[in-house]
Amino acid sequence: MFSLENKAALIAGGTRGVGLEIALTLAKMGATLALNYGHDDEAGARALRQVRTIAGKSVLLKADLEDEEQTRSMVRRAARDLGGLDIFIMNAVSTTTKSLLTVKPHSFWRTMAMNVGGFLIAVQELKDLISDHGRIVLISGNTTMRYPTPTTEVLGVAKASMESMVRILAFALGPRGITVDGLGLGLYDTQSSRYALGLENSYEQRVEMTRQRSALRRMGKAADVAGVAGFLCTAEAAYVTGQIIMVDGGISLACPQ
Numbered sequence: 586m587f588s589l590e591n592k593a594a595l596i597a598g599g600t601r602g603v604g605l606e607i608a609l610t611l612a613k614m615g616a617t618l619a620l621n622y623g624h625d626d627e628a629g630a631r632a633l634r635q636v637r638t639i640a641g642k643s644v645l646l647k648a649d650l651e652d653e654e655q656t657r658s659m660v661r662r663a664a665r666d667l668g669g670l671d672i673f674i675m676n677a678v679s680t681t682t683k684s685l686l687t688v689k690p691h692s693f694w695r696t697m698a699m700n701v702g703g704f705l706i707a708v709q710e711l712k713d714l715i716s717d718h719g720r721i722v723l724i725s726g727n728t729t730m731r732y733p734t735p736t737t738e739v740l741g742v743a744k745a746s747m748e749s750m751v752r753i754l755a756f757a758l759g760p761r762g763i764t765v766d767g768l769g770l771g772l773y774d775t776q777s778s779r780y781a782l783g784l785e786n787s788y789e790q791r792v793e794m795t796r797q798r799s800a801l802r803r804m805g806k807a808a809d810v811a812g813v814a815g816f817l818c819t820a821e822a823a824y825v826t827g828q829i830i831m832v833d834g835g836i837s838l839a840c841p842q
Contacts, residue, residue: 587819590615593667594818595660597621597650597707598677600632603724603773606807607674608632610815612640619663621646621677642667650677650703651695660710671716672818675704675747676724680740688739700743701750708754718762720818723751724810725767725829727837734791748829755827764826766817771795771833773805800835 594611598604599620608618617640622629626647633645644666648659664670679699681692708721715721725748728734728741748767755765772795795804813832816822831837 587816587821588615589672589815589818592616592671592818593619593663593669594672594674595619595621595646595663595667595670595711596674596676597659597703598623598724599674600625600629600645603770603807603810604674604676605632605635606811607676607814608636608643609639610808610811611672611818612636612643614815614819616640616672616818617667618643619646619667620644621648621650621659621663623647623649623677623679649699650707651679651699653702653706656703656706657710660707660714664714669716670711670714670719672720672722673707673711673715674722674724674814674818675707677703678724678740680737680743682736683739684735685738685742693739696739696743697746700740701746704747704750708750712758715763718820718823719764720822721754721758721763721765722814722817723747723765723767724770724814726770727831727833729769729829730831730837734787736787751829752827759826762823764817764823766826767829768810768813768817769829769831769833769837770810771799771805771831771836773807773810795834795836798836798839799833800839803834805832805834 594616599608600622636643646659648655680696725744729745733741751767
């Protein structure tokens with residue numbers, strides 16, 4: 586049970602933080618991985634070395650998801666190098682930290698292009714390559730459910746659009762047994778979180794607030810996300826689709842006071 590033996594998975598944004606932890610978990614479950622990254626060559630090479638200690642035939646794919654052809658090529662190369670694709674996890678993220686009332690249109694549309702556009706284009710290219718009964722998982726956040734911090738407003742808009750796509754794609758791909766789900770994350774200690782929340786003192790304040798408001802009284806760990814993502818990729822999760830599953834320690838349910 587709960588095996589991914591002989592499965593091939595592409596993880597967009599799979600070389601750091603939550604994405605890398607998901608990659609390592611899927612590898613331990615038996616999958617071979619294609620790890621996508623955008624810019625940090627050193628982090629990419631380091632992540633591949635880690636994953637290959639478990640899944641020796643895994644590969645590394647550099648692609649900027651803001652670029653349509655690079656995104657389509659990434660999907661095609663993953664299917665070619667792994668001999669097919671069974672799983673796609675969209676974890677890559679990029680955003681401006683300006684509020685909606687101050688963001689310049691250029692920065693707003695760049696955030697939409699990389700996040701919403703990257704997800705859309707990847708799935709469009711994937712639809713004829715992914716196997717029947719395949720799995721697609723979006724890593725989202727709880728900013729789509731409640732008021733975000735000022736520095737994550739634009740990202741919240743992008744993620745809300747992507748979550749809408751999850752529900753639509755679940756019905757579009759469902760006749761082939763392909764499931765499409767999302768995970769709504771709270772605050773995790775990652776480079777992306779520190780960037781999105783701006784100044785270090787702001788981040789530390791949010792960490793303490795998270796601990797106080799979580800039902801579990803702690804911050805989330807990357808392994809908390811990876812375990813749920815891994816389950817959604819298994820045959821046992823075949824009847825879970827079109828859902829946004831909150832992995833945030835209960836914070837999305839907490840009273841804001």
